[in-house]
Amino acid sequence: MKIVAFGASPSKNSINKKLATYATSLFENAEVEILDLNDYQMPLFSVDIEIEIGQHELAKAFLAKIASADLLVVSMAENNGNYSAAFKNVFDWCSRIIGKVFQEKSMLLMATSDGKRGGKNVLEIATNAFPRYGADIKATFSLPSFYENFDQEKGVISNPEFDNQLKEIVKGLGI
Ligand SMILES: Cc1cc2nc3c(=O)[nH]c(=O)nc-3n(C[C@H](O)[C@H](O)[C@H](O)COP(=O)(O)O)c2cc1C
Numbered sequence: 001m002k003i004v005a006f007g008a009s010p011s012k013n014s015i016n017k018k019l020a021t022y023a024t025s026l027f028e029n030a031e032v033e034i035l036d037l038n039d040y041q042m043p044l045f046s047v048d049i050e051i052e053i054g055q056h057e058l059a060k061a062f063l064a065k066i067a068s069a070d071l072l073v074v075s076m077a078e079n080n081g082n083y084s085a086a087f088k089n090v091f092d093w094c095s096r097i098i099g100k101v102f103q104e105k106s107m108l109l110m111a112t113s114d115g116k117r118g119g120k121n122v123l124e125i126a127t128n129a130f131p132r133y134g135a136d137i138k139a140t141f142s143l144p145s146f147y148e149n150f151d152q153e154k155g156v157i158s159n160p161e162f163d164n165q166l167k168e169i170v171k172g173l174g175i
Helices: 015-025 047-053 057-067 085-095 120-133 160-173
Strands: 002-008 031-035 071-076 105-112 135-143
Touching: 002 015, 015 031, 015 071, 015 105, 031 057, 057 085, 071 120, 105 120, 105 160, 120 135, 135 160
Parallel strands: 002 031, 002 071, 071 105, 105 135
Antiparallel strands: none
16 A cells, blocks of 8 residues: 655745655555655746646646645645645646546645644635545544654654554555
8 A cells, every 4th residue: 555645835944844754654564655745846837838738747747646645745834824836736736637636545634733723714715625626535633742752763643542543544544
């Protein structure tokens, strides 16, 4: 089984990438590939640029990574209550090639932030929207107050309650 994971953020030290990476470690016997959105930097999408340059190669590459997955593990950064601009840009470019960007793949959808709501606004937006773009969302998880609840040195959730919650979710996926 192959897991493709990413934090939907442009930050080099993305806390969502860290959470997504930890979540992948809870699956046994999985091949894991962690994507970095910085490897998919494209001009800000507009139909005018699209007419000029056509389908972007990096969008094709991102879609190919999704196609290679049996399970997607995605953690959404929340910027002003919504997707990060970096994720939205990748999403927009990809959606012009394949409307069902997530290609009917199973998905564990998460979010974290440094605040108490743990990115719940963007998690709700993505939970509602992604199925229309081919995501088969199996479970969602939000980790509040990342810096209080995640041990960055060990790369694990340090709060036992939240850790158990995520472990139960992963077990429940039956993968
Ligand atoms: C422009 C901007 C807007 C933000 N808006 C929110 C927000 O609406 N809700 C929230 O919980 N955190 C917000 N934050 C804080 C982010 O959750 C925090 O920066 C977090 O590290 C983002 O995840 P990342 O490290 O994966 O990029 C915002 C941060 C930035 C830079």
